[in-house]
Amino acid sequence: MLPLCCGSFWGLAAYFPCAPRPKSDEYLRKSILDEFNLTVEDNLYIAPYFYEKSGNGTVEIYLPSFVSVVVDSILINISISTAFYFGFKCYSTLRKSKDMASAQQYKSLQTQLFYSLVTQTLIPVFLMHIPAFAMFILTFLEVDVGPLSGIVTITIALFPAIDPLPTLIIVKSYRNAIQSYLVLFLNMISRCIAPGAISTNPSHVRTI
Known part of the structure; x- marks a missing residue:
């Protein structure tokens, strides 16, 4: 339930306060045209535009963007704290199980799953949380990173493909199965490609 709530709040807080607006369109128009050779109307984007410049040159603070960044930052901390809390609970349970008369194979499997869980916890931190937080900070400081802003999109897209790898590599049974299939392949x-694999017998040559 917690991931569903955090994801829903994240989406609401990221979209509505940072949705495309006429002022943000004008701010991004030249940058998108120079960097990607596209018009801003042809793109969908989410942009926390903090400091809006009016026609007379004054700067106005757009509070919804600040609210969006604060809410999303809180959700990032909740996500990371929840992952580390349950990771510590798993570690404590494993430490207690070592004193119990359980099978060595069971202990080994639980340890492998624990390390796999830890690695899977760190992957979204580096692929999602840190890049998104860095973009928030750079936007707040009015630092234009240009095409580098697409790194967040790339790292988020990579997450579903990379996330299962720790389990496949760390858990011994999965690792052995992958190794056997790799050797077979x-x-x-x-x-x-071995010499003589392709037959040169004339009877195998068909004429047209």
Whole structure:
């Protein structure tokens, strides 16, 4: 339930206060045209535009953008704190289980799953939380990073593909299965490219 609530609040806080507006369109128009050769109307974006410049040159603070960044920052901290809390609970439970008369194979599997969980917790921190927080800070400081702003989109897109890898690599049974299939695949490739694998018998040559 907690991930669903955090995700819903994140989406609401990120979209409505930072949705495209005429003033943000004008601010981004030249940058998008110079960097990507596109018009701002042809793009969908979410942009926390903190300092709006009026026609007479004065700067106005757009409070909804600040509220959005504060809410999203709180949600990031809640997400990380929740992950570390339950990670510590798992570690404590594993430490207690070492004193129990349980099978060594069971202990080994639980330890592998624990390290896999820790690694999977760190992946979104580096691929999602840190890049998003860095973009918030740079936007707040009015630092234009240009095309580098697309790094956040790339890292978020990579997350679903990278997230299962720790389990496949750390858990021994999965790792052994992958190794066996990899060896089988390499053997098939080596047989295909080995000398004499392609027959030169004239009877196998068809004429057209």
